[in-house]
Amino acid sequence: MKTPLYNTIVAVFTAVFLSGCATNYNQASSQFPPLPAGGGRIFFYRPDAFYGIGTVNRINLNGQGLRNLEDGHFFYADRPAGNYAVSFDYSIWGPTATKLTFTLAPGETKYVLVTEQFSVLSAKPAATLEDKDAAMKTLTRCIYAAYK
Numbered sequence: 001m002k003t004p005l006y007n008t009i010v011a012v013f014t015a016v017f018l019s020g021c022a023t024n025y026n027q028a029s030s031q032f033p034p035l036p037a038g039g040g041r042i043f044f045y046r047p048d049a050f051y052g053i054g055t056v057n058r059i060n061l062n063g064q065g066l067r068n069l070e071d072g073h074f075f076y077a078d079r080p081a082g083n084y085a086v087s088f089d090y091s092i093w094g095p096t097a098t099k100l101t102f103t104l105a106p107g108e109t110k111y112v113l114v115t116e117q118f119s120v121l122s123a124k125p126a127a128t129l130e131d132k133d134a135a136m137k138t139l140t141r142c143i144y145a146a147y148k
Contacts, residue, residue, distance in 0.1 A: 112127050
């Protein structure tokens, strides 16, 4: 016989499990608002990979911290048209010296792929621009991490 305590535990477990269900790009994209007038959209995404496990890097756009980005996740930021620089907070020494710079035109969408650059002693984040077709191959497998 199932007790009320058993039923409560099952209900709580189910609620916690279902609340953790992830939203991928295909599910989330229908909820994205239209591009702002005179602005554009920048997607930041990081493939799900076995390397870099445990590393979470804060992404900066023109020196402003946006959010951390884990393996297999993406987010976007709507911004006015203009010049932008992407950098990362990845160590006790602060933002990376290398930056990705680009110009965002009105109505344009940019796709920034975040990966790891490996050296003998460490790995540090790197950003590259990709075209939409290449980006979609990875984005459709990533989990949406809403920009906060």
